[in-house]
Amino acid sequence: MIERDVVCPFCGCLCDDLELETEGGKIVKVQNGCSLAESTFMNDTRLPAPIRRTETGWEDISYNEAIKETAEILRDADRPLLYGWSSTHGEAQSIGVHIAELIGAVIDNTSTVCHGPSILAIQEVGHPGCTLGQVKNRADVIIYWGANPVEAHPRHMSRYTTYATGFFVPEARRERTVIVVDTRRTDTANIADEFVQIERGGDYAVFSALRAIVRGNASVIPRKVAGVSKEQLIRIAEICKKAKFGAIFFGLGLTMSRGKYKNIRNAIELTDELNRHTKFVISPLRGHGNVYGSNEVFTWMTGYPFAVDFARGIAFYNPGETTAVDILRRGECDAALIVASDPGANFPRAAAAHLAKIPTVVIDPHVNATTALSRIHIPCTAAGIDAAGTAYRMDGVPIRLKKVIDRGYPDDAEILKKIYDLLNGGMGP
Amino acid sequence: MRVILESKVRSKPNLPIEAEAIIPRNFLKGTDHVVFEGNKERTLSELFWIFVEGTAVSPENIEVILKGDTSRIKRVGEYMDTGSIVIEGDIGMHCGNFMSGGTIEIRGNADAWLGREMRGGTILCRGNAGHYCATGYRGEKKGMQGGKVEVSGNTGDFCAEYLAGGTVHIHGSTGDFPGAEMRGGELIIEGDATRPCGNMKNGSCVILGTVHDMLPTFEKIERRVLPEWKITADVYKGDVANRGKGNLCVRSTGLY
Numbered sequence: 001m002i003e004r005d006v007v008c009p010f011c012g013c014l015c016d017d018l019e020l021e022t023e024g025g026k027i028v029k030v031q032n033g034c035s036l037a038e039s040t041f042m043n044d045t046r047l048p049a050p051i052r053r054t055e056t057g058w059e060d061i062s063y064n065e066a067i068k069e070t071a072e073i074l075r076d077a078d079r080p081l082l083y084g085w086s087s088t089h090g091e092a093q094s095i096g097v098h099i100a101e102l103i104g105a106v107i108d109n110t111s112t113v114c115h116g117p118s119i120l121a122i123q124e125v126g127h128p129g130c131t132l133g134q135v136k137n138r139a140d141v142i143i144y145w146g147a148n149p150v151e152a153h154p155r156h157m158s159r160y161t162t163y164a165t166g167f168f169v170p171e172a173r174r175e176r177t178v179i180v181v182d183t184r185r186t187d188t189a190n191i192a193d194e195f196v197q198i199e200r201g202g203d204y205a206v207f208s209a210l211r212a213i214v215r216g217n218a219s220v221i222p223r224k225v226a227g228v229s230k231e232q233l234i235r236i237a238e239i240c241k242k243a244k245f246g247a248i249f250f251g252l253g254l255t256m257s258r259g260k261y262k263n264i265r266n267a268i269e270l271t272d273e274l275n276r277h278t279k280f281v282i283s284p285l286r287g288h289g290n291v292y293g294s295n296e297v298f299t300w301m302t303g304y305p306f307a308v309d310f311a312r313g314i315a316f317y318n319p320g321e322t323t324a325v326d327i328l329r330r331g332e333c334d335a336a337l338i339v340a341s342d343p344g345a346n347f348p349r350a351a352a353a354h355l356a357k358i359p360t361v362v363i364d365p366h367v368n369a370t371t372a373l374s375r376i377h378i379p380c381t382a383a384g385i386d387a388a389g390t391a392y393r394m395d396g397v398p399i400r401l402k403k404v405i406d407r408g409y410p411d412d413a414e415i416l417k418k419i420y421d422l423l424n425g426g427m428g429p
Numbered sequence: 430m431r432v433i434l435e436s437k438v439r440s441k442p443n444l445p446i447e448a449e450a451i452i453p454r455n456f457l458k459g460t461d462h463v464v465f466e467g468n469k470e471r472t473l474s475e476l477f478w479i480f481v482e483g484t485a486v487s488p489e490n491i492e493v494i495l496k497g498d499t500s501r502i503k504r505v506g507e508y509m510d511t512g513s514i515v516i517e518g519d520i521g522m523h524c525g526n527f528m529s530g531g532t533i534e535i536r537g538n539a540d541a542w543l544g545r546e547m548r549g550g551t552i553l554c555r556g557n558a559g560h561y562c563a564t565g566y567r568g569e570k571k572g573m574q575g576g577k578v579e580v581s582g583n584t585g586d587f588c589a590e591y592l593a594g595g596t597v598h599i600h601g602s603t604g605d606f607p608g609a610e611m612r613g614g615e616l617i618i619e620g621d622a623t624r625p626c627g628n629m630k631n632g633s634c635v636i637l638g639t640v641h642d643m644l645p646t647f648e649k650i651e652r653r654v655l656p657e658w659k660i661t662a663d664v665y666k667g668d669v670a671n672r673g674k675g676n677l678c679v680r681s682t683g684l685y
Contacts, residue, residue, distance in 0.1 A: 078444055078467030104468030123568035201642075204627065208646040211670035217646070220669050225645045262606060262627060269628070269670070311468040312447065318567060320541060320560065321522055331443040334467075 007401050008037040009087070009384025012286030012394030013153050013160075025405050027385075034154035040385075046409065047367050047379040066361075066378045067415060070337065071422035073359045073375075074103055077335035079311065083324045084341030084364075085297075086110040086288035087382075089389020089401055092413040093290075093297040096339060099420050100310050101302075106333065108324040109294035110287070110341050111306040116319055117255040118284045119295065119305050121264035128271050130247075130281045131395045132159075137166035138279075141243035143179045145267065146203065146253020147285050150187040156285065161247070162191065168244070177239055181206070182253060194236065201258035202226020206233070207266035213237040214273045241277040248282040255284070286394035288341070289384065293392035328354040336360040339412060340383075344370030363412050380412035387411050430485035432456045434477040436497035441467075445521065446476060449504040453491035453512025453531065456481075488512050489531075495520070500540070506533050509550065522559070525552050528576065541585065547595065549576040560585035560604070563597045573597065573614065589616045592632060608634045611675055628668050629675035635662070636679050643679070646670040652681055 006018040018037060021029035030038045050066035051058045061069075074080050082105050085093045093109075100107035111119060135142075142161045149156040157163055162178050169175045180192035181203075189195045198206055202225070209225040212218065214237050223230050240246055248271060254263045267282060274280040286292050295305035302308045304317035307324070320326055324343065327333050328351035335358055344352050345368060356373040364370070365382040381387035384401035386409060391401050434451070450462035450473065460481065462473045473479065485491050491512040495505065500519035507526040516524075519537035529548040534555070541559035544552045545566060562584040565572035572591030583601035590606070592614040599607075602620030611629040618625070621638040626647075637658060647667035655662050655678060662678040 078441060078469055080468075120567060204624065205642070205645055208627070208644055208668065208670040212646045215670070217648075217669040220648045221645050258605065259624075262609060266628070266670075312465055332445055332467075334441060334444070 003402070003404055005402075006404060007384055007391070007399055008033055008040060009289040009382070009391060009401055010036050010040040011153055011289060012292060013156055014289060014391055014393040014399050015155050015159065016399055020404055022405055025407070027405060036154060041404075044365075044382065044385060045367075046365050046382075046407070047371075047377060050376065050378045053375050061376075063378070063410060063415070066376050067418045068422060069376060070361045070378070071419050073335050073361060074099070074105070074337060074419070075423055077103070077105075077333075079327070079333045080105040080335045080337065081324060081327055081333040082107040082337045082339070083343060084110065084339040085294040086291035086341055087364075088340035088412050089290060089383040089387065089391055090293045090297045090398075091389050092339065092383075092411070092416055093294050094301060095413055095416040095420055097298060097301045097308075099337075099416065099423065100308065101313075101315075102420065102423055104311050104313060106307070106309045106311065106322055106324070106327055107298070107302075108307045108322070108327075109298065110291055110346075111295060112319070112323045112325060113256075113346055114252055114287050114291065115255055115284045116306055116323070117261035118250075118264045120261040120319060121268055124261075124265055125268050125272070128268065128275060128281055129283050129395070131397055132283075132393070134245075135247045135281070135283075136160045136164045138168050138245040139166070139243075139247040139281075140169055140175055141177045141179070141239060141246040143181065143240075143246065143248040144188055144192075145181040145248060145250040146183075146255075146257065147249055147251025148182070148186040148188045148253075149249070149251075149285065150191070152251065152287070153285055156249075157188075157191075161249070177243075179236060179239065194232075194239070196228055196232060196236065199227035202228075203254055203257065203263045204259045204266055207263065207270050209233055210237055210240075211266070211270050211273050214241065214270070214277070240274050240280065243278050243280070246274065246278065246280040248280070249285050250282070251285045252287075283395060290391035292394055292396060293390065293398070296392050296396070296398075325351045328352075331357075334358050337363070338370050338374070339363045339416070342368040342370050344368065344373045363415055365409065378415060379409060380415055381407070381409045383412075387413075389413070430456070430490060431482040431492045431494065432460065433480040433482070433494045433496065434473070435480070436477055436495070436499055436502075437475075439466075439476070442498060443501065446471075446502045447504050448473075448502050449507035449526075451493060451495070451502075451505045451514070452507065452509040453493055453514065454488040454510065456491050456493065457485065457488055500537075503540075506531075509533070519556070525550075528552070538582070539580075543580075544573060544576070544578045546571070547573045547576045547578065549595075551576060552578045554578075554580045554582070557582035557601070558584040558588075558599075560587055561590060562588045562599075563592065563595075564588070564590040571612070583620065588618075589614075592616055602638060608632075608677075625679075626668065626675060626677050628671060629673055629677070630668075630671060631674050633676040634678065636677075638680070640679050644668065646673075647677055653678075 019031040180189040181196040271282040302315040307322040309322040360374040362377045388403040448464040489511045503521040522540045538556035563573040563578040571593040574594040586604035588607040608626040611632040613632045616634040623641040647665035665677040667673040
């Protein structure tokens with residue numbers, strides 16, 4: 001059977017034009033997708049049943065037993081942490097927020113280790129952005145800064161930017177100027193019309209210099225800024241000012257390098273400055289399929305996009321204080337529930353080490369590095385493969401994930417709902 | 430009157446305590462106050478041994494002394510307007526938030542957000558301070574607006590971010606981006622600093638040590654002798670990436 005217009009849940013692009021061939025409840029072929037999509041659908045090896053750590057290894061337990069024990073762990077905790085949420089659908093995320101509010105937990109999503117700094121910068125100076133459709137149809141100057149979409153978002157360039165045929169840019173690649181800014185020559189840089197190689201940690205200085213040049217203060221700028229010549233900076237400023245419509249996309253090279261949110265803030269202020277001359281927009285290249293959705297869900301439920309602390313019954317937000325990494329590093333939390341993510345593989349060592357010291361429960365379809373640190377692992381459906389739900393694309397457009405096959409696993413929203421009910425004495429959220 | 434709070438031993442010593450109730454004025458009415466440990470509400474006496482010496486008729490005569498392991502206690506001195514607090518060891522985050530008067534002395538180190546959005550009074554930290562010393566809350570356009578923060582040791586990153594008024598005096602070095610987005614007030618760093626005053630709009634900053642990675646968007650105006658610091662300094666105006674009218678004085682090396 002062939003299923004058309006399937007949404008790939010892997011990365012923030014949420015490509016919605018995939019064709020999947022299924023045979024007897026199994027996916028046998030993926031068309032239109034990139035290699036990441038193919039791997040997402042084809043190499044989907046699940047944990048067969050819930051497991052619990054014993055003195056000597058692991059034992060299989062029933063779903064009801066696992067859910068009951070999880071609820072007990074969360075109820076007994078003085079500072080529980082609920083982390084993850086970015087690879088599942090909004091329906092599960094919203095129950096997560098309800099649990100956090102009920103038990104006075106800290107709830108955080110994976111933005112904390114990816115585009116959290118982008119959010120902090122947006123909170124300081126706003127977000128001159130647009131949907132990817134606008135970029136596709138209008139942008140004649142594309143800037144990738146600290147990002148490598150060829151490898152991380154393989155279809156971003158062909159669907160929305162460089163190679164996409166747009167209404168006002170019918171000649172696609174020939175009409176679009178691509179500028180890539182990075183510390184090393186990546187595969188994306190090889191495609192660029194103009195490659196700017198910056199010294200590591202020099203992004204902030206380069207943004208400041210570009211802003212000064214666009215403002216007409218070029219005389220102040222020294223001959224070289226973070227390894228970039230003044231001539232090249234002036235040339236780039238001119239390309240940007242002459243653009244009909246420019247779009248900056250940035251990745252973790254900017255958010256997670258020295259300066260963090262100040263880099264993004266400076267990038268946004270450069271975009272603001274360029275808007276005095278032409279139309280310019282800026283957008284983060286989000287990683288996880290539904291990480292934007294976790295920000296959306298958290299925001300409309302609590303007022304804050306990530307790192308929300310319900311310890312005192314009301315939502316409090318202060319990245320650096322209420323973010324998962326900081327809470328773990330300081331050894332504050334005494335129980336953790338990890339949903340649809342893998343902090344064991346991505347967190348700093350000290351933070352991951354604390355996860356192993358406290359009772360940690362993982363709800364995730366796949367065995368991952370966090371399983372090795374956890375006490376209980378409950379397998380569930382994977383959103384977009386065997387569960388339907390809402391996800392948000394990297395530009396904030398909600399897209400309905402489809403259920404393609406049924407593999408007999410319970411939905412993670414269903415598991416979380418049962419945990420909530422147990423914590424709330426039988427009442428639903 | 431002197432109120433001595435000595436922290437009791439806790440079974441989970443890493444759990445943060447939020448204790449905005451610990452300000453001198455509150456002890457006029459007794460010592461029965463509520464603090465939070467993790468997600469649980471506690472009374473002050475559950476977490477501290479409380480000793481009261483003498484009496485007071487007005488809050489300015491009240492001195493609060495914190496002893497023992499106080500490194501996880503947050504928000505001590507929040508909205509404090511008078512009197513004094515002495516912390517004998519380290520103190521947790523947000524010490525002296527929104528403080529408008531009185532004095533806080535920290536004999537150990539202070540964690541992040543020391544003197545956040547402070548309006549008046551004095552904070553003296555004899556050890557090191559964490560990140561965001563004398564700044565504002567996330568997204569807040571005005572950080573510290575008045576008063577004085579003095580740190581004998583070093584501070585972390587983003588010291589005096591969004592400084593809008595008052596004086597911040599760091600005797601040691603600062604981390605990355607001291608005085609970022611500064612819009613008023615005075616920042617003095619006796620040690621070294623990295624990328625100072627990024628995107629500053631107004632105010633003045635003096636750095637007596639070495640500046641690492643000076644930003645390219647500061648316009649050198651003159652070389653001037655600063656008699657109060659006994660140095661010759663290069664005076665920069667900036668940040669010219671914006672309409673910057675700030676002053677950045679860096680001790681002259683005589684090389685450029």
